[in-house]
Amino acid sequence: MNNSFHDYKLSEEITGTLKGLEFATPTEVQSRVIPLALEKKDLIVKAQTGSGKTAAYGIPICEMIDWLENKPQALILTPTRELAVQVKEDITNIGRFKRIKATAIYGKSPFNAQKAELKQKNHVVVGTPGRIMDHIERGTINLSMINFLVIDEADKMLNMGFIEQVEVILKKLPQERVTMLFSATMPEAIRRLSLTYMNNPTTVDINETGVTTAQIEHSVYKIIEEDKMSLLSEVTTLENPDSCIIFCKTKDRVDMVCSRLIANDYPCEKIHGGMEQDDRLKAMNHFKRGKYRYLIATDVAARGIDVDNITLVINYDLPLDKESYVHRTGRTGRAGQPGKAITFVTPSEGRRLKEIEEYIGFNIPVKIRPTLEEIKSGKEAFDEKISAKPILKKQKSDELNKEIMKLRFNGGKKKKLRATNFVGVIANIEGVTAEDIGIITIMDTLTYIEILNGKGPLVLKTMKETTICGKQLKVTKMNEN
Numbered sequence: 001m002n003n004s005f006h007d008y009k010l011s012e013e014i015t016g017t018l019k020g021l022e023f024a025t026p027t028e029v030q031s032r033v034i035p036l037a038l039e040k041k042d043l044i045v046k047a048q049t050g051s052g053k054t055a056a057y058g059i060p061i062c063e064m065i066d067w068l069e070n071k072p073q074a075l076i077l078t079p080t081r082e083l084a085v086q087v088k089e090d091i092t093n094i095g096r097f098k099r100i101k102a103t104a105i106y107g108k109s110p111f112n113a114q115k116a117e118l119k120q121k122n123h124v125v126v127g128t129p130g131r132i133m134d135h136i137e138r139g140t141i142n143l144s145m146i147n148f149l150v151i152d153e154a155d156k157m158l159n160m161g162f163i164e165q166v167e168v169i170l171k172k173l174p175q176e177r178v179t180m181l182f183s184a185t186m187p188e189a190i191r192r193l194s195l196t197y198m199n200n201p202t203t204v205d206i207n208e209t210g211v212t213t214a215q216i217e218h219s220v221y222k223i224i225e226e227d228k229m230s231l232l233s234e235v236t237t238l239e240n241p242d243s244c245i246i247f248c249k250t251k252d253r254v255d256m257v258c259s260r261l262i263a264n265d266y267p268c269e270k271i272h273g274g275m276e277q278d279d280r281l282k283a284m285n286h287f288k289r290g291k292y293r294y295l296i297a298t299d300v301a302a303r304g305i306d307v308d309n310i311t312l313v314i315n316y317d318l319p320l321d322k323e324s325y326v327h328r329t330g331r332t333g334r335a336g337q338p339g340k341a342i343t344f345v346t347p348s349e350g351r352r353l354k355e356i357e358e359y360i361g362f363n364i365p366v367k368i369r370p371t372l373e374e375i376k377s378g379k380e381a382f383d384e385k386i387s388a389k390p391i392l393k394k395q396k397s398d399e400l401n402k403e404i405m406k407l408r409f410n411g412g413k414k415k416k417l418r419a420t421n422f423v424g425v426i427a428n429i430e431g432v433t434a435e436d437i438g439i440i441t442i443m444d445t446l447t448y449i450e451i452l453n454g455k456g457p458l459v460l461k462t463m464k465e466t467t468i469c470g471k472q473l474k475v476t477k478m479n480e481n
Contacts, residue, residue: 005059008034013097014063021093027052029206033180034060042201043180044194048330051206054090057150057180062095064148065123072103072141074148075173076126077166079156080300081106081277082284087152088126092439096404097452099439100124105141107131108277115140120441121419129157129165136172146173154183154190155323163189170197184330185323215333217340218364220353225346228316229260234370235342236266236294237382241312243287246296247328249317251275257316258296265386268294290390299324315343318352322359342367404438405456406478407463409447411471417442421469422449429462431455448478 005018005026026034029051036043037060047053061074076091078084088104095102103117105127111134118125118141125132125141135141149170157163179198183190194201223231236244248254251272258270269283269292287295299319310332319325325343332339343364345353357363411417419440426449427434436459438450451459456477463475 008059009038010059010063011098014059014094017094017096017098018059020096023055027056029053029204030056030059032204032206033057036202036204037061037178037180038063040064040178042178042198043204044186044198044201045180045182045204045206046184046186047182047204047206048184048326053152053182054087055094057152057182058087058091058094061124061148061150062091062098062100065095065098065100067099067123069123069145070121071145072122072125072143073145074124074150075132075143075146075169076124076150076152077129077132077157077169078126078152079128079160079162081108081128082271082280082300083153084126084128085281088124091124091126095123096438097435099437099450101439101441102126105131105135106277116443118142120443129162129169132169133165136169143173147177149173149177149179151179151181151193154181154193155185155187156327158187158189159321159323163193167193167197184326215338216329217338218329218343218360218362219340219367220343220345220364221367221369223344223346223369228344229257231344231369232257232261232314232316233264234375235314237375238370238378239312239340239342240378240382240385241340242293242385243290243310244294244312244314245310245328245331246294246314246316247319248296248298249320251298253317254296254298261294261296266294267292267386267390268296270296271300272298273300293385293390299328309337311339313339313341315341318343318345318349318356322356325356326360403452403454405451405460407449407451407456407460408476408478409449409463409468410445410474411468412443412445412447414444415469415471417447417469417471422447425466425468426451426459426463429459429466431458447473 005015005023029045029047033043033045033056037057045053045056065073076087078087084104084106088102091100091102100123101121102124103122103126105114105125107128107130114135118135132141136143151157151166157166181190181194181198221231221235232246246257248257251274254270254272258268261268269286271280271283283295286292313329313332315328319328329341332341419442422440423434423437426432426437432455436451436453436455438452441448460475460477
């Protein structure tokens with residue numbers, strides 16, 4: 001296993017970004033996948049979420065992208081919108097100094113806005129199968145230059161009924177390509193898919209030691225439905241987590257649990273499929289940043305939550321299928337950190353619990369409900385933490401983004417402006433080089449340019465008095481989200 005990203009044949013742009021993102025040493029999945037992907041081998045990777053798999057395929061893809069090519073060169077299929085957004089952000093961060101442009105395409109988001117974005121230069125497209133299919137059918141996505149395909153969380157796509165759409169997409173792609181399939185579990189339908197559409201794939205199994213990670217302490221409380229809410233109060237008081245996800249089986253249950261916890265002054269946020277996409281993303285960001293300690297969610301949120309240091313997962317409702325148990329509990333115990341997974345089981349759910357235990361390969365210990373004395377002894381510390389002002393977490397990309405300023409110019413395609421026009425002028429500013437220019441997005445009447453390495457203020461000041469192709473464009477600094 002390699003101890004440094006410098007052990008791979010990676011360009012300075014990529015290694016520089018990884019350093020900025022504080023990627024110190026490769027995880028197991030990264031050390032095993034990156035060298036094979038750089039050799040352009042088809043891969044079947046059995047790995048949990050939280051193992052670092054996005055970077056395992058994102059790093060080699062960003063390394064091998066040809067920046068000059070305007071058409072998409074990589075397509076990454078994800079089962080959920082949240083995961084599409086997460087992967088797009090990760091690819092953008094990894095490819096920052098190579099100016100790699102990634103686009104997220106998913107449902108419940110305006111089609112025409114995506115169509116306009118797909119007309120721009122795009123290196124990587126990340127999307128859900130249904131919306132990618134829509135773009136294929138309407139001829140608004142060009143797949144002719146796709147060299148890399150990633151099918152991420154393939155088992156979830158199977159469970160959500162997307163696998164037929166994935167097959168249709170596979171048939172539309174160039175046959176000469178690298179295909180990487182990632183899945184936490186490997187059902188027969190996924191194996192069949194890999195045999196049909198992949199070229200002599202190499203299998204990488206990160207889960208040899210069992211389906212669930214050793215860092216997670218699993219336990220079960222046997223409880224009647226009517227007592228779940230009071231038990232939830234007791235368990236959270238006793239465990240007093242820094243960061244906790246509570247899973248429910250339906251959006252109505254999420255709404256109910258969230259409103260009851262808010263009434264009890266818990267700092268919490270919710271996420272489920274019935275919410276507007278912007279609200280879901282906002283809730284996810286707040287939780288990632290540590291603005292709220294508790295997130296109440298349906299299984300839709302089990303994918304795409306890439307949050308460090310979630311100390312506790314509570315299954316308020318037992319999941320409907322055994323794979324979901326693995327994915328839910330996999331939100332904690334990530335990157336070698338310890339975590340706890342507590343599940344509430346009602347008397348009628350004994351058979352389903354048995355199926356989960358057979359699947360994960362061990363019996364989950366049953367806990368006795370906390371005593372009044374135990375709850376009392378933990379109450380003061382719990383109240384103190386609940387009422388404390390949240391300490392906002394630093395994201396890995398913060399340090400990287402601190403050095404970046406995004407500028408908006410009021411001119412684009414309609415003024416016959418091209419990326420090379422902007423690069424030529426900006427790179428001629430004293431103290432600025434082409435390496436200081438990041439992602440350029442040219443729209444019909446606007447152009448957005450990222451200026452790297454803290455050179456933004458200098459470029460902004462100079463460009464207010466500098467013409468591009470003889471045109472004086474208004475330039476402003478983009479507001480941060």
